[in-house]
Structure formats: structure tokens, C-alpha cells
Amino acid sequence: MRFVSLCLAGVSSLAGAALLAVGPAQAGEDVLYAPPARWVEPYKDKDIDTAGKTPLALYDVQQRIESGVLSIYVDRAIKLDAPQALTQAGTSSAAWQPDKGDLIVHRVQILRGGQVIDVLAGGAKYTVLRRETQLEQRTLDGALTATLAVPGLQMGDVLRIAYTQTIHDPTLKGEVQLTNPLIAAPTEAGFAREIISWPKAEHVVWKTGPGTVAVKESEIAGDHRLTIALPLAKPEDMPEDAPVRYRRPSAIQAGTFRGWAEVSQIFAPLYDPKGTIAEGSALAGEVARIAGQSADPLTRAALATQLVQDQISYQMNGMATGNYVPQTPEQTWQLRYGDCKAKTYLLLALLDALQIAAEPVLVNSSASDAVPDLLPMPNAFDHVLVRATIAGGEYWLDGTSAGTRLANLGDTPGFRNGLPLRRAGAELMAIAPRVPRVPQARVALTFDERGGIDLPTLVTARASLSGAIGANLGAIVAQVSEKQKDEIIEKFAGSTLPNLVITGGSLSYDADSATAHIDVTGIQSGNWERQGVRKREDFGDLPSKDVTFNPDRARALWKDMPVNLGFASNQVTELTVLLPEDEDGYLLRGRPDLDMTFAGNRLQRTATLTDHRLHVVESVESLGGELPAGEIAAEKGKAARIANSAVFLLSPADAVRQWQLGLPEYRARIAPYEEAYAKAIAREPDDADAYLNRASFRWGTTDLAGALKDFDKAIELDPSAATYRRRALLKRVMGNFEAGLLDARKAFELDPSAQSARALAGVLGRTGKTQEALALIDEFDDYGEQHPSFVEVRADVLAYGGRAQDGLDAINALIEERPGQAYLYNSSCWFRARFKVGEDTMIDACNKAVEQSGMASAALDSRALAWLQLGDPGKAKADADAALALAPDQTSTRYFRAIALRRMGDGSGDSYIAYLAKIQPGQVRDFESYGLKP
Structure with missing residues (x-):
């Protein structure tokens, strides 16, 4: 992250209804x-x-360079064809800096039909205000604002205002600069143009770009003139990952500077540190304090930078010649505030007093890759920092940034190019990036999964x-x-650990290392996914899991554009996974050790699985920069290889599965979770979701x-229909069908939707209220996408009401209506087996379900029940064994297997039958109603 102040205001640009200049001619505080x-x-x-339809009837901008003065003439006519336009245009305003020039108003006119109303002739005048419009950004620009409430405006009028602003900045030593964005489609204008002129004797260079801009050059009465018809054509879309120089809007630049060296020469004296710290002054005392702490120049440089960053607050000073002229180091120390210029000058003075060689460097904070394409002018930059040379090494020190310490002193800033300020002059220099020595972000995660692969994860981060x-x-x-700290913790958790239920957190800061820590604990949904009889856990929190590189260069215009890779960075993620200590056989897969590069990034990984503990460290180091278009394809392949190499676990x-955790030997695994959920509830005692999670x-x-x-x-905290539905289902699992019916009725009362209707109908049917259930289904089944679900509920209701054949007929009709949907064959098999109907073709239906099902374990479970109902426990056991090999967590299948064993004279499954009756009594009551009694 870069913390940059835009404190070198030097760009002449025109936009909107107001003009903010960077430096007018003769000081003038009156319009x-x-x-x-x-x-x-x-x-x-x-x-x-x-009469035209475009709101901008006239946009005429003419700029003049002459004798060290830039004059900007603006003439605009705006149609007031909507109430909003009338309101916005009702007050005209313009801002200028009186220490550098004048604001000259030429006309304020209302065009109404064929009539021209001269507002100024009627006595209206602009009121001059001094208004600091950016105080919240700690910015003082010294600008005056002239405002005029235009009298008599009516809907349909055209308001025309013309004025000139003159700019003369003594800091530039007689040189002039201008940069003006050029309006382009889809902006429309009745007439629009840009004119730039200067006497032929003046040395003026100019440039447009990016892209092609049609410029007409001419000589008129001893002047050289450039004319551009506006708006320009709509700019081509550019890929967002292209460097800024391709994506910036078209503009015209003009100026009298003869090169970067001249800019460097003009500005260098402004930052001369010699003699700026008086002997015996408070600043001299700071120098002595730093020198007394260490004789090492690197340590001294770090301490001096920290002093400026920590002790001087930021405030932009654009008053007087403050756009380019910094206040003195002594002033900055006394005021204890300053902008980037003041902070840089102070830092240079401290370093000079500490006998450390350093120089100021101008940079552009948002478009540094575009600087070499710009004309040599000061307004190519918006920031200044320090380049120090220590023991032959180059160090970039930014007094406006924060957190500089000895450990990260060698880091390079997020800029591509800079202009050193030297009395002899200097050319642009490329800033060579270095990977930060200290990771800017280090994330340490511990996933406590000792409860088992079916349980949530206890997270410490x-x-x-x-x-x-x-x-x-x-x-x-x-x-x-404290409340705001909690919000920061929650924001971090939300971005790093999705769906985390927070149980605790804290923020802390180590000033010595300039390191802030965000600590959080919580509970997260488990990441284990079924993979055959095993389960697999992937780790989306590791950088390698998210490696993607897929720049789009398909368009002909884009094919040669490089990819912007950002700036140098270093991040480390450390993951520890604690596995059940009484279970062996966990396997680490993927590539445990990796050192690969892609698109300027180097990803390194070490991963080990020992003593029921997985430990993974991944670091991603980047130099940033740009990738040539010709290398994109190769780097895509490297990124794909890294993503495919990601480590994962197999159980x-x-x-141990979730259903086993009711057994005495495993109950100890539950205690840490109960403690965690209790903490989550204590944090949000009035949040219903906290209780629902538990x-x-x-x-x-x-x-x-x-x-x-x-x-x-x-429900006491938030009696929602969804919670009533869930409680109704729980009561059914507990075997309390009548109590479940009450909750289902309440859910329907609160939310009379199709979902609530199906849930209520199901409970009504199970409790013998057949007609009421069928009437509800008839009312809400619209034969749309949810029709199959209603058919399945209807079939069950009919079966519980003694009409199982009618229920099967409904399912068969649905199969005929929607052939080829495998799950319906399983529905048919399951229904037949539960209610002993259609037995002559039961196995045919079940076989079709097994053959076509995408969930073979579910279909095998249904067929196991069918074999039991047909009196073949041996085949039932075989199907149950096959289903459990695919899905060992299917409790119903284990029950069917135990029943099969009992009927085969083997009582080894009896303990499971008793256990299931304890943990899911309602389900066992259903099984018993199908005739499955031990």
C-alpha cells in the first residue's frame, strides 16, 4: 500500500463549470x-x-502562451432543458489563485429564442469568497472562488459564460506549461474546439496523446496556432490490466521547457538543505538525538524518516507559491505539519546534517509509467520524495508515507520513473524495484479440525x-x-475467512516494527468434500489456490499491449491444520514443495504432514513491472500449473463421522465446539443467528x-418462518410429530409460500390429516419448477392416508411427463420400498435408479430397503455395503444393513439399531412404520 500526497499542483486543466488554476499572472483578488x-x-x-438537442451548445477553449504567462479563455453555452440543469446552472462559480493571476469575466448572457439578455449589463456581479474546499483532506490551496446566482433563468434558456484566467508562476522562472484533457464522445457538443497559440518567436513544444488527435497548425498575424475540433471520437476500450499510458484520456500538452534537465535545474534550489538547521535549534537537537542513538548511517536514515513521518502531520499547502515552493525545515518543525514538499525538504535537511547523501526526486503517484511519454514539464509530477545513497546502495525515503523502519528501509516505492532535482540538471531515471525484505502482509491460520472431518473448523487467525x-x-x-475495532475485525474476517462465526478478536500495534496485528478466532463451515469413501479438503486460503493469470489480448488493437503487473510486494501465508489425534491414514496430496514463477511473481511452498498436523507456508514475491504481450501465453501456462499443484488432504x-459423535468414546471431541459457540453467543447475545448456528x-x-x-x-429473539420450519423438522426427527405440526402451521402463517405449504402438507400427512394436506397441495402446486417436489409430498400424504397405489400412480405420471430424469426413478424405488406398493416391478424401478443415478449411494440405499421388503436380506446387505463404500455417513443405510444382518441371524448390528433409536427416534419410528422392526 502506498500512502501518497498529491502535493505538487501544477496541471492546467479545464473541466465542468468551474476552473481551478495553478498559477495566474498579476496578483488580483477582485474579479x-x-x-x-x-x-x-x-x-x-x-x-x-x-435549438439542438445536445445540452452543451458551445465549448470553446483557447489558451495563449506569451512572455511567461499562460492565459486560458473559456466560452461555454449550456442548455437548461431540465429542472436539474436549471438548478445546477443557477449558480456560476470559478476559482483562481490571486497570487498568480487574474480572473477576467467577459460575458454572462441568457439566450432565449432570438433574444440575448446581458446579465452583467443588468448590474449582476460575482461575489468573491475565500473558501478552502478540501480542508477534510488537510489541503489549503489559497484559492478564491467567485460566485454568481444568475438572475432570471428559465427552463429552455441557454446560459453562455465566457472568462479568461491568467497564470504566471514565478517558480517556473519564466517558463509556461499547460496540460488539458480533450473531450471525446460520447460527450456531445453543438460546437467545441481547443485552440492554443503563441508568438512565433516563443519556444513552445507541444504534444497530444495517447492515440491519434487531428491537429490543424497555422500561422496567423505572427502567431503560431493549433486548432483541434472536438469532441474527439470515442476512445477505444482498453484492457484494465494495461499500463496507465495506454488507458489515460487523450490530452494536449504545450510548454516552453527545453527538457527534463531544465525542470530539474529550476526545482533543485528549492530543496537545498545547506544551512537550513540552525545551530542550537530544536531541529539541531533532533539531529543530535538521532546521531546519539546509532553511528550506522542506515539506522540514522531510518530514524530520520520515522521522525518526519510520525511527528509531522500532513497538510497540503497550495497558498502563495506553495504549489511548488516548500516551507523551510524550521517552519515545518515549528508548525508540525506540512505537505510532501515540506516533509521532503525537512528530511533532506536532517539527512544532510547527519552527513547522508540525498537528493529530492519528483514522481507521479498514479501514472508513473506514462511520464516518459509526457512533455518535460513540472506538471508531469504530483509528488516528491528522497533518494539517499548509503554505502553505495540506493534508498527511497518518503516522509509523507508511514511505517518506515530499518528492516524495510530498502523497499522501493510504487513508482516507475522519477526526476532527480540537481543544480546541474538531470534526466528521468527508472526506479528499479526490489522485493520487500519484510512481508507487507503475513497471515497465520490455524484450523483445528480435531473434532472430525464432518464438523466445522475452529479457526485462529x-x-x-x-x-x-x-x-x-x-x-x-x-x-x-471498541465498537469500531470490532467492525475492523469483522471486515478482516469477512474478506479473509468467509462465513466465519467470530468468537473473539483484538487489534494491536507494535510501534518499534511498525506492525499492526489483527487477531480473530471463530468457527467456520468445514471444507471437507466427499471423494469416494474418503473426503478431501482443499485450502482456498492459500495463495496458490487462487492463482489465475488470464489477460485478454484478443482484440487486434490490444495484441501488443503489455500487462501491468503492479508494484513490488511480498506476502506470506502460514497454515496449520490440526487433525484428529486418534485417527491415522490422512494423506497429503499436491506438490508439497514448490518454487515456481509466473507473470513476475515467485511462489514458494513448503508443506509437511507429521503427527496429525499439516503445516504449509506459501510466500508470493513480486517485482511488479510489465509483461510483454508475447510472453502472456507462456505465463498463463505457468499459472495454471501452480494452481493445479495446490496441496490438499485426503481423509x-x-x-469418525458426524453420526458417531453421540457415542461416549467421542463425546470429548464436542467440548471445544460448545465452548466456541458459547463465546460467539456471548458476543451477540441478542442475535438469533448465533443460536441457530449452535x-x-x-x-x-x-x-x-x-x-x-x-x-x-x-424463535424468542426472531420468530421467523424459516426457523419455525427448521424446528418443525427437528421435532419430527425427535419423533414428536404433533409438536412439529404446530411449528409447521406457524411457519405457514408467517410465510404462506410454496415452501411453507410443502413442509406443512408433509407433516399434516404424517399425522393423518390427509384431506387438509391434499387441499393445501392443490392450492399451491402451480405445475411449474416446483411441481416434482409437490408430487413427492402428495405421494407420501396419500400413502400415509392408506392410498399408496394412488401415490405411486402420481410418481409414475411424473416420470412419464419428465422422462430421463434419474432422480425420479430413485423416488419411485424409495416410495415403493417404504410403502410396499408396486412390488412386482419394484426391483426393475430400483435397478433403473441405480443404473442412471448420479448419486449411486442414494439409489443403492433405496434398493437395499426394497430387498428387505421383498424378503431378501442377503441382497439388501450387499447393496448397503456398496452404498456405505461410497457414502459412509448414510445413517439410514447402516440401519437397513443392521436389519438385514438381524434377519440373517446375525445380531452384530443390534447396537446400531438401538443407537439410532436414541439419536434419531423419529426416523426410526418411520422405519418401523415401514415394517422394519428388529
């Missing part, structure tokens, strides 16, 4: 009223198209942010309230009574 100068070519009133971002966060930590086939966990780990208590509390 002047006079005709345009002789060099202006006024646009004739009669040529203004007042620490993000350590160093350098500027660390120091800035540290400043925030010292000032914000053992016999890992309810889901307790339900899944067989604590049905505990889950019910949490649902009760959640």
Missing part, C-alpha cells in the same frame, strides 16, 4: 470585467445552435501488516472505539435436546 484579449477568436452569437499499511492501521487502533476411509451443530452431533433449546431461543 475583473473586460472584453477578451486580441488573440481570442470569439465564437459568434448567431452561430450558437440554441492473525494478520500482521507492516510498513505503511501497518502504521496507518496502528494510528486507527489508537483512536477508534482415511474409516474416519442449533445446527448440536443437531448434527446428536444433541437433539440441546438443538431444540437453541431453536426455542432463536
Whole structure:
């Protein structure tokens, strides 16, 4: 992260209804009223198209370079064809800096039909205000603002205003500069142009770009003139990952500077540090203090930079000649504030007193790659910093940034080019990037998964942010309230650990290392996904998992454009995963050791799995810069290889599953989770979601009574239909069907939707209220996308009401209506087996379900039940074994297998039958209703 002040205001640009200049001619604090100068070519009133549809009827900008003065003439006519336009144009305003020139108003006219109303002739005048418009950004620009509430405006009028602003900046030693963006389509104008002129004797260079701009050159009465018809054609779309020089808007530049060396020479004396720290002064005392702390010049440079960053607050000073002239180091120390110029000058003075060679360097904070394409002018830059030379090494020191310490002193700033300021002059220099020695961000994650692969993850995370971002966060930590700290912690957790239920967190700052720490603990949904009989865990929190590089250079115009790779960076992620200590057989897959590069990035990884503990460290180092278009394809391939190499874990086939956690030997695994959920609830005691999260966990780990208590509390806090539906289902699992019916009715009352109707109908049917259930289904089944779900509920309702054949007929009709949908065959098999209907073709339906199902484990489960109902426990056991090999967490399949064993004279499954009756009594009651009794 870069913390940069835009404190070198030097760009002449025109935009909107107001003009903010960078330095006028003779100091003038009053608005002047006079005709345009002789060099202006006024646009004739009669040529203004007042009947056209475009709101901008006239946009005429003419600029003049002469004898060290830039004069900017602007003539605009705006149609007031909407109430908003009338309101916005009702007050005219313009801003200028009186220490550098004048604001001269030529006309304020209302064009109404064929009538021209001269507002100034009617006595209206601009009111001059001194108004600092950017105080919240700590900016003082010294500008005056002239405002005029235009009297008599009506809808349909055309308001025409023309004025000139003169700019003469003594800092530039008689040189002149201008940069003006050129309006382009889709902006429309009745008439628009840009004219730049100068006496032929003046040395003026000019340039347009990027892209082709048609410029007409001519000589008129001893003047050289450039004319550009506007708006330009709509600029071509550019890829957002192209360097800025390709994406910046077209502009015209003109100036009298003869090269970068002249700019360097003019500005160098402004930063001469010699003699700026008086002997015996407070600043001299600071120099002595730094010198007394260390004799090492690197340490001294770091301490001096830290002093300027920490002790001098930022405030932009654009008053008087403050745009380019810094206040003295002594002034800055006394005021304890300053802009980038003042901070740089102070730092140069400190370094000079400490006998460290240093020089100021101008840079551009947002378009540094474009600087070599610009004309040599001061307004190519908006920031200044220090380049120090210590023991032959180059160090970039920025007093306006933050967090500089000895450890990161060698880091390079986020700029591509800079202009050293030297009395002898200097050319542009490229800033060679270096990978930061200290990671700017280090994230340490611990995932405690000792509860098992089916449970959530207990997360402990620490993000350590160093350098500027660390120091800035540290400043925030010292000032914000506890509530605001919690918001920062939640924002970090939301961006780094999605869906984390926070149980605790803190912010801290180590001033010695300029490192801020964000610590958070919480509970996150488990990441294990079924992979056959095993489960697999991928780690999206590791950088390698998100490696992508896919620049689009398909268009002909783009094919040769390089890719902007950003600036030098260094980030480290450390992941520790704690696995169940009483389970062996976890496997580490992927590439444990990796050192590969792609698109200017170097990704290194070490991963080890020992003693039920996975430890992974991944670092990503980047030099930034640009990638030539011809290398994109190769780098895409490298990125894909890295993404495919990501490490992951495979669980053992016999890992403890969630349904087993009700057994006494595994209950100890639950305690850490209960403690974590209790902390989450303590943080948000009035948040229903906190209780719902714990309810889901307790339900899944067989604590049905505990889950019910949490649902009760959640409904007390937020009686939503969704929570009533969930509690109704829980009560059914617990075997309390009548109580579940009450909750289903309440859910429907709160949310009479199709979802609530299906849930209510299902419970009504299970409790014998067949007709009411069928009536509800008839009312809400619209035969659309949800029709299959309604058919399945209808079939169950009919079966529970003694009409199983009617239910099967409904399912068969749906299969005929929607052939080829494999899940419907499983629905048919499952229904037939549960309600002992259609037995003559039951196995045919079940076979088709197994053959076509994308969820073979579910279809095998259904067929196992069918074999039991047909009196073939041996085949039922075989199907159950096959299903469990694919999905060992299917509790119903284990029950069917136990029943099959019992019918085969083997009582080894009896303990499971008793266990399931304890943890899912409602499901066992359903099984018993199908005739599956031990």
C-alpha cells in the first residue's frame, strides 16, 4: 500500500463549470470585467445552435502562451432543458489563485429564442469568497472562488459564460506549461474546439496523446496556432490490466521547457538543505538525538524518516507559491505539519546534517509509467520524495508515507520513473524495484479440525501488516472505539475467512516494527468434500489456490499491449491444520514443495504432514513491472500449473463421522465446539443467528435436546418462518410429530409460500390429516419448477392416508411427463420400498435408479430397503455395503444393513439399531412404520 500526497499542483486543466488554476499572472483578488484579449477568436452569437438537442451548445477553449504567462479563455453555452440543469446552472462559480493571476469575466448572457439578455449589463456581479474546499483532506490551496446566482433563468434558456484566467508562476522562472484533457464522445457538443497559440518567436513544444488527435497548425498575424475540433471520437476500450499510458484520456500538452534537465535545474534550489538547521535549534537537537542513538548511517536514515513521518502531520499547502515552493525545515518543525514538499525538504535537511547523501526526486503517484511519454514539464509530477545513497546502495525515503523502519528501509516505492532535482540538471531515471525484505502482509491460520472431518473448523487467525499499511492501521487502533475495532475485525474476517462465526478478536500495534496485528478466532463451515469413501479438503486460503493469470489480448488493437503487473510486494501465508489425534491414514496430496514463477511473481511452498498436523507456508514475491504481450501465453501456462499443484488432504476411509459423535468414546471431541459457540453467543447475545448456528451443530452431533433449546431461543429473539420450519423438522426427527405440526402451521402463517405449504402438507400427512394436506397441495402446486417436489409430498400424504397405489400412480405420471430424469426413478424405488406398493416391478424401478443415478449411494440405499421388503436380506446387505463404500455417513443405510444382518441371524448390528433409536427416534419410528422392526 502506498500512502501518497498529491502535493505538487501544477496541471492546467479545464473541466465542468468551474476552473481551478495553478498559477495566474498579476496578483488580483477582485474579479475583473473586460472584453477578451486580441488573440481570442470569439465564437459568434448567431452561430450558437440554441435549438439542438445536445445540452452543451458551445465549448470553446483557447489558451495563449506569451512572455511567461499562460492565459486560458473559456466560452461555454449550456442548455437548461431540465429542472436539474436549471438548478445546477443557477449558480456560476470559478476559482483562481490571486497570487498568480487574474480572473477576467467577459460575458454572462441568457439566450432565449432570438433574444440575448446581458446579465452583467443588468448590474449582476460575482461575489468573491475565500473558501478552502478540501480542508477534510488537510489541503489549503489559497484559492478564491467567485460566485454568481444568475438572475432570471428559465427552463429552455441557454446560459453562455465566457472568462479568461491568467497564470504566471514565478517558480517556473519564466517558463509556461499547460496540460488539458480533450473531450471525446460520447460527450456531445453543438460546437467545441481547443485552440492554443503563441508568438512565433516563443519556444513552445507541444504534444497530444495517447492515440491519434487531428491537429490543424497555422500561422496567423505572427502567431503560431493549433486548432483541434472536438469532441474527439470515442476512445477505444482498453484492457484494465494495461499500463496507465495506454488507458489515460487523450490530452494536449504545450510548454516552453527545453527538457527534463531544465525542470530539474529550476526545482533543485528549492530543496537545498545547506544551512537550513540552525545551530542550537530544536531541529539541531533532533539531529543530535538521532546521531546519539546509532553511528550506522542506515539506522540514522531510518530514524530520520520515522521522525518526519510520525511527528509531522500532513497538510497540503497550495497558498502563495506553495504549489511548488516548500516551507523551510524550521517552519515545518515549528508548525508540525506540512505537505510532501515540506516533509521532503525537512528530511533532506536532517539527512544532510547527519552527513547522508540525498537528493529530492519528483514522481507521479498514479501514472508513473506514462511520464516518459509526457512533455518535460513540472506538471508531469504530483509528488516528491528522497533518494539517499548509503554505502553505495540506493534508498527511497518518503516522509509523507508511514511505517518506515530499518528492516524495510530498502523497499522501493510504487513508482516507475522519477526526476532527480540537481543544480546541474538531470534526466528521468527508472526506479528499479526490489522485493520487500519484510512481508507487507503475513497471515497465520490455524484450523483445528480435531473434532472430525464432518464438523466445522475452529479457526485462529492473525494478520500482521507492516510498513505503511501497518502504521496507518496502528494510528486507527489508537483512536477508534471498541465498537469500531470490532467492525475492523469483522471486515478482516469477512474478506479473509468467509462465513466465519467470530468468537473473539483484538487489534494491536507494535510501534518499534511498525506492525499492526489483527487477531480473530471463530468457527467456520468445514471444507471437507466427499471423494469416494474418503473426503478431501482443499485450502482456498492459500495463495496458490487462487492463482489465475488470464489477460485478454484478443482484440487486434490490444495484441501488443503489455500487462501491468503492479508494484513490488511480498506476502506470506502460514497454515496449520490440526487433525484428529486418534485417527491415522490422512494423506497429503499436491506438490508439497514448490518454487515456481509466473507473470513476475515467485511462489514458494513448503508443506509437511507429521503427527496429525499439516503445516504449509506459501510466500508470493513480486517485482511488479510489465509483461510483454508475447510472453502472456507462456505465463498463463505457468499459472495454471501452480494452481493445479495446490496441496490438499485426503481423509482415511474409516474416519469418525458426524453420526458417531453421540457415542461416549467421542463425546470429548464436542467440548471445544460448545465452548466456541458459547463465546460467539456471548458476543451477540441478542442475535438469533448465533443460536441457530449452535442449533445446527448440536443437531448434527446428536444433541437433539440441546438443538431444540437453541431453536426455542432463536424463535424468542426472531420468530421467523424459516426457523419455525427448521424446528418443525427437528421435532419430527425427535419423533414428536404433533409438536412439529404446530411449528409447521406457524411457519405457514408467517410465510404462506410454496415452501411453507410443502413442509406443512408433509407433516399434516404424517399425522393423518390427509384431506387438509391434499387441499393445501392443490392450492399451491402451480405445475411449474416446483411441481416434482409437490408430487413427492402428495405421494407420501396419500400413502400415509392408506392410498399408496394412488401415490405411486402420481410418481409414475411424473416420470412419464419428465422422462430421463434419474432422480425420479430413485423416488419411485424409495416410495415403493417404504410403502410396499408396486412390488412386482419394484426391483426393475430400483435397478433403473441405480443404473442412471448420479448419486449411486442414494439409489443403492433405496434398493437395499426394497430387498428387505421383498424378503431378501442377503441382497439388501450387499447393496448397503456398496452404498456405505461410497457414502459412509448414510445413517439410514447402516440401519437397513443392521436389519438385514438381524434377519440373517446375525445380531452384530443390534447396537446400531438401538443407537439410532436414541439419536434419531423419529426416523426410526418411520422405519418401523415401514415394517422394519428388529
